[in-house]
Amino acid sequence: MEPGLRLTERYRLVERLDDGGTMEVWRAWDELLGRPVAVKVPAPAGAGPQRRFRQGVNRAAALSHAALETVFDSDQTRDASGRLVSFVVTEFLAGETLAVRLRRGPLAASEAAAVCGRIAGALEAAHTAGVTHGDLTPDRVVLAYGDAGVDVKVVDTGIGGVLRAPAGGGTEAADVRALGAVISACVAPGASEELSAVAARCTGPDAPSAAEVAALLVRDEGPPNAVLTALGTGPPGHRAGALPPPPPPPATARRGHARLAALALVAAIPVTAAAAVLLSAPRSPAAVPAPARTSAAPAPRTPPPTASRVTDALGRLRPIVSRGYAAGEIRSDVAIDLDNVITNLENDLTADRDVDVGGRIAELHDKIATRRRERGLSPGLADELNRVLATVRA
Missing domain, CATH: 1.10.510.10 (Transferase(Phosphotransferase) domain 1)
Structure with a gap:
């Protein structure tokens, strides 16, 4: 395996991580869902261990607990020698x-x-x-x-x-x-x-x-x-609320990101994982033509929120969703949906693309309201998410 390799035309390998001796572990990018994942490939072995590995993956994929790593996918690929090997895709834990x-x-x-x-x-x-x-x-x-x-x-x-x-x-x-x-x-x-x-x-x-x-x-x-919350055991230089950055899309991937120890968004969601938040530098407000002079003084315009304020708010949404799922206040499919929306907006901001932040936040508000009406999440959890989003517009 080598960086840049795409598995099943979907998972692009970015960086090899510590493997513990029996598996290659890679930080990878899921090009279909636009999120970081971990790809694990067992060391070359005979048909018996490969078969037991696939059976173990099937059993692990059926588990659901907040403290258990989430298994997303599994398949087979060929190694450098042409042998067919299995691999498993799991959540990325920063x-x-x-x-x-x-x-x-x-x-x-x-x-x-x-x-x-x-x-x-x-x-x-x-x-x-x-x-x-x-x-x-x-x-x-x-x-x-x-x-x-x-x-x-x-x-x-x-x-x-x-x-x-x-x-x-x-x-x-x-x-x-x-x-x-x-x-x-x-x-x-x-x-x-x-x-x-x-x-x-x-x-x-x-x-x-x-x-x-x-x-x-x-x-x-x-x-x-x-x-x-007060464990205080973070790595040197860690500060509360600061997460290692997620891997960028493969074309701009850089080494030196936080290494995988096997996260991401929802720690306990059976079919998703969390991407970490990159706190980007504030961006200058977009230039807007001055309004035409009238007899009445124009109302003061609220400057658009900075990228750092938005990414900070998005990062605070993640533990709320995680806690809500663990408490049974949000369905897994709703958590996945919100995770994808949050991750896509984060990726656009960290790539410094032109983003209609106000429109995207409004869409997220609407999605939360819709899911609340569908009883996909509790009213209390919806209110908590909306309060965080309100800080972006403040």
């Missing part, structure tokens, strides 16, 4: 792995409980559907930093294990033991007797289920990211 974060030091006990509680919840959802992870380590957990705090995502569920284990996939008990090891890795020795006890139970002979571990670690019923 952030860093938990393993990278832990190299800078352990988490506080409350932070570790919050992160590991999300991991346990993801395993619970997978196990309920009959799917095991098979290769859970801090390298398989992504911390995506955004306006709403830190979004925890477990990647390669049902996929990585079949490539690394001859029998393919592992067991639920093995997943729980691996979760115990992750909990232990997150906190300094002696920092929390409670977390140490949970980790010991996970690795002991009478281990709890993932659901029981989640119940022990999750203490509130607030929004998914509420306990993580």
Whole structure:
């Protein structure tokens, strides 16, 4: 595989990322939907591992949980030697792995409980559907930093294990033991007797289920990211609300963008993912001819909003949609629709194209109103989205 290659005439490879040894992972651009995605290709192997990989992808695609990586698509292509190989397309997660974060030091006990509680919840959802992870380590957990705090995502569920284990996939008990090891890795020795006890139970002979571990670690019923908003574990130079930029269209792609740790828009939407926001420099207001002189003084004209103000507002819409989906206040198809509208406007702004910002924001207002009438999203969520959009016109 090499940069610029197009898979199925749709996914253009942009940059190869860390692969963990058994898969090539690429940041790619979905030319059909105009959004960043991740493309994962297993290392060359025989027909058996390829078949197990496809079976794992099918199982992973059926999962739906806020802390599980979303699978979009899968297909086959030919490698440089002409062999037919499978690949999977997932959401693009802009952030860093938990393993990278832990190299800078352990988490506080409350932070570790919050992160590991999300991991346990993801395993619970997978196990309920009959799917095991098979290769859970801090390298398989992504911390995506955004306006709403830190979004925890477990990647390669049902996929990585079949490539690394001859029998393919592992067991639920093995997943729980691996979760115990992750909990232990997150906190300094002696920092929390409670977390140490949970980790010991996970690795002991009478281990709890993932659901029981989640119940022990999750203490509130607030929004998914509420306990993580003050995590403060972002990479050096990270500031609250600043996301790494999304990959540009392939013709202008640049290296050096935030690397993939396996996001994007809706962390939990079964069929979409989030693109990160590029805060572009303010653009000068368009020149407008002066109005004809009349006896009455002309009303003052409100200058058009700057691109930075618009992209900031669009970025604040994403966690609202994500939280609404997790709470059941928005249908997945509606979330996808809004995501596409937001992403397309962001792409136009970051490419410095001439954009009728006022018209596009009005269209987004209309779409929200229509979806509200169709009961595709709750009135409260619609009002919250409209309040953010109103700041663009203020």
